[in-house]
Amino acid sequence: MAMMRLRREDPRVVGAFRLHRRLGAGGMGVVYLGSDRRGQRVALKVIRPDLAEDEEFRSRFAREVSAARRIRGGCTARLVAADLDATRPWFATQYVPGPSLHDKVMEEGPLSAAETAAIGAALAEGLVAVHEAGVVHRDLKPSNILLSPKGPRIIDFGIAWATGASTLTHVGTAVGSPGFLAPEQVRGQPVTPASDVFSLGATLAYAALGDSPFGQGSSEVMLYRVVHEEPQLRGVPAALAPLLRSCLAKSPTERPSTLQLSLRLKEIAAREARGATQSTASHPRANAPARAPAPRQPGTRTAPASAGSRTRPAQRKRRPVDRRLLRQRLVVFVTVTLLVALGVAAAQGCQGPI
Numbered sequence: 001m002a003m004m005r006l007r008r009e010d011p012r013v014v015g016a017f018r019l020h021r022r023l024g025a026g027g028m029g030v031v032y033l034g035s036d037r038r039g040q041r042v043a044l045k046v047i048r049p050d051l052a053e054d055e056e057f058r059s060r061f062a063r064e065v066s067a068a069r070r071i072r073g074g075c076t077a078r079l080v081a082a083d084l085d086a087t088r089p090w091f092a093t094q095y096v097p098g099p100s101l102h103d104k105v106m107e108e109g110p111l112s113a114a115e116t117a118a119i120g121a122a123l124a125e126g127l128v129a130v131h132e133a134g135v136v137h138r139d140l141k142p143s144n145i146l147l148s149p150k151g152p153r154i155i156d157f158g159i160a161w162a163t164g165a166s167t168l169t170h171v172g173t174a175v176g177s178p179g180f181l182a183p184e185q186v187r188g189q190p191v192t193p194a195s196d197v198f199s200l201g202a203t204l205a206y207a208a209l210g211d212s213p214f215g216q217g218s219s220e221v222m223l224y225r226v227v228h229e230e231p232q233l234r235g236v237p238a239a240l241a242p243l244l245r246s247c248l249a250k251s252p253t254e255r256p257s258t259l260q261l262s263l264r265l266k267e268i269a270a271r272e273a274r275g276a277t278q279s280t281a282s283h284p285r286a287n288a289p290a291r292a293p294a295p296r297q298p299g300t301r302t303a304p305a306s307a308g309s310r311t312r313p314a315q316r317k318r319r320p321v322d323r324r325l326l327r328q329r330l331v332v333f334v335t336v337t338l339l340v341a342l343g344v345a346a347a348q349g350c351q352g353p354i
Helices: 055-070 101-108 113-132 193-209 219-228 241-247 258-282 323-351
Strands: 017-025 029-035 041-047 079-083 090-094 145-148 151-154 300-302 313-315
Touching: 017 041, 055 079, 101 145, 101 193, 113 145, 113 151, 113 193, 113 258, 193 241, 193 258, 241 258
Parallel strands: none
Antiparallel strands: 017 029, 029 041, 041 090, 079 090, 145 151, 300 313
């Protein structure tokens, strides 16, 4: 996650936390990297001043923080502390190291089917816990998924909807990110866990494609496509495409539940990983570095290639062995050797004892 220096207008201390860097800013406020006296790092969000003056927003924000406290599961950033009565309300969650899914895809390109399915299975399982707590995230998207060393984490429940709470905007006003929010959110209809399933389907399609399944454009264009056009899944691995298409169904009742989605994605992840392993084992040289061509041996030349045949070095024709010349050379060699030996012996005999 990118960090920026604190600005002049930024607070240095909030509650029991000292602020160190800016992590980002959004429609509700600014998120900071902070730490307490024990050194525990947190992501601390401070609400915008204009929203802090809205009593209706404060009461809704309080209900949402209360709902976030009820979430149990390892796929979300745990709520650490909050002050709903401060001049500018704030809350702090466990800091999650690692890039967002958005940043990873932007830097490294689309993910494989196995990796996309594995991340999706963990996120779907996390949403099971979120929905069991009576909370709907409402803004699930690649930038709100952090890829920590311990697995993906869902963050930013800033506009989450809790059971018994009204929406944060008037009917007909979409809350969320165009291209990832569900059609019922665009229409201003009630949100349900199925709304998060739609957003997760769009998020996983982004992971596999490197782009939103509804393309790019202005907010109005994107919202229109979400409601009236089918998602573009060309390029999504065949193992994932049917399941993601069902997640992106216009009607909430036609989408799978988060539990069904988690189980199905686990099966796909295991099958795709097994297939990749078997492919590597059956083709051990597929990923091996290419060998350098053997150096040309002295006395060889490249023969012209004929159609359908490989080029092979042609050996020079060997000359016939002249046996008479070979015998003459052998006699000369033996004679010279004997003469040298006799000369050495004679020299040693002339020296005599000292």
